[in-house]
Amino acid sequence: MDMFRILVVDDEVDFLETIVNRLQKRKLNASGVTSGEEAVELLQKELFDVVILDIKMPGGMDGIEALREIKKIQPLVEVILLTGHASVETSIEGMKLGAFDYCLKPIKFEDLLQKMAAAFSKKSTHDKKIRDAKIQQLIRHPGRVFDQD
Numbered sequence: 409m410d411m412f413r414i415l416v417v418d419d420e421v422d423f424l425e426t427i428v429n430r431l432q433k434r435k436l437n438a439s440g441v442t443s444g445e446e447a448v449e450l451l452q453k454e455l456f457d458v459v460i461l462d463i464k465m466p467g468g469m470d471g472i473e474a475l476r477e478i479k480k481i482q483p484l485v486e487v488i489l490l491t492g493h494a495s496v497e498t499s500i501e502g503m504k505l506g507a508f509d510y511c512l513k514p515i516k517f518e519d520l521l522q523k524m525a526a527a528f529s530k531k532s533t534h535d536k537k538i539r540d541a542k543i544q545q546l547i548r549h550p551g552r553v554f555d556q557d
């Protein structure tokens with residue numbers, strides 16, 4: 409799974425570092441940022457497959473706001489929300505906005521890994537469908553593939 413790129417977004421620095429380190433120890437390509445603003449800035453420059461996103465973050469952009477922006481910038485990225493018991497309602501709102509799933513805090517690492525694996529699988533299937541559709545288009549209408557991208 410090391411070709412997959414993961415971005416973890418959480419304002420609690422200790423928690424963020426722990427998660428990123430544990431993912432890296434499993435040879436996963438993981439980076440971390442501490443705010444929605446930083447996440448948005450990074451996603452404008454680099455492609456990611458999965459974003460693990462804390463819902464409760466202080467400052468101008470909470471998790472839901474960040475989710476909206478992330479989906480505008482990279483619609484195909486799969487987002488897993490991190491949420492407390494008190495904000496499960498917000499996770500439901502997040503999933504209506506296109507989040508793949510959510511994990512309750514305090515998170516069980518194995519649970520997060522399983523949800524990430526499912527998100528990678530969905531992303532791969534989706535990416536493959538897009539590639540196959542482009543190949544079909546190339547076969548049927550050579551020359552139209554690239555200007556419609």
Ligand SMILES: [Mg+2]
Pocket residue numbers: 418419420462463464465466
């Ligand atoms: Mg938080």
